[in-house]
Amino acid sequence: MQKELAVDYFDRHPSSNECHITSDGRVFHTIGSAQGFASALKNNTIESFKREEIDVKNIDVNDPNHVTGDTGNGGIGDDDEKAQAIEALRNFDASKAEYPEIKALVKALGLGTPTLKQPDLLAALEIAKANLEPKA
Structure with missing residues (x-):
């Protein structure tokens, strides 16, 4: 592998x-x-x-059984889970969130962070949240 x-x-x-x-x-x-x-x-x-x-x-990279490693989607397999994670991100309030909730949301969204420290996790969530909102 x-x-x-x-x-x-x-x-x-x-x-x-x-x-x-x-x-x-x-x-x-x-x-x-x-x-x-x-x-x-x-x-x-x-x-x-x-x-x-x-x-x-x-190795045929077009083979549907070919494993390509981390795709960045954090293992979100079905659309329902992804929709739930995105909805949680829309409602996310950094001032009220606790570390386990923050870490779980980062993982559910498949966001990459340099470390698992809270400031890095929060920064990744804020960037992802900003990218969700339509540009005016």
Whole structure:
């Protein structure tokens, strides 16, 4: 599976010559970023790949069974869950929210944050909320 993630990564990043994949399947440009993220995981192993080691043409990326890794949608599988998360974001009030609620909403929306600290989570939610509202 890690090799398939590397193939997908190299397909989407033609200028990159290496990638590093953590045990949970996240792909990083640099080893330092991967090590930093992996240090918070139970299994902190990292598998590194170089473009020349991977036969990119071997795997059909149009195969519906092909796993492409984190798509950024946070695992939201059906439209109802996504609609609920978006509605929760519309009604979100940072001044009244507590950390577990904030963290759950960030996860439900699949938002990326540099850390899991409350200020980073709140910043991601505020940006997402601003992007929901129509531009006047």
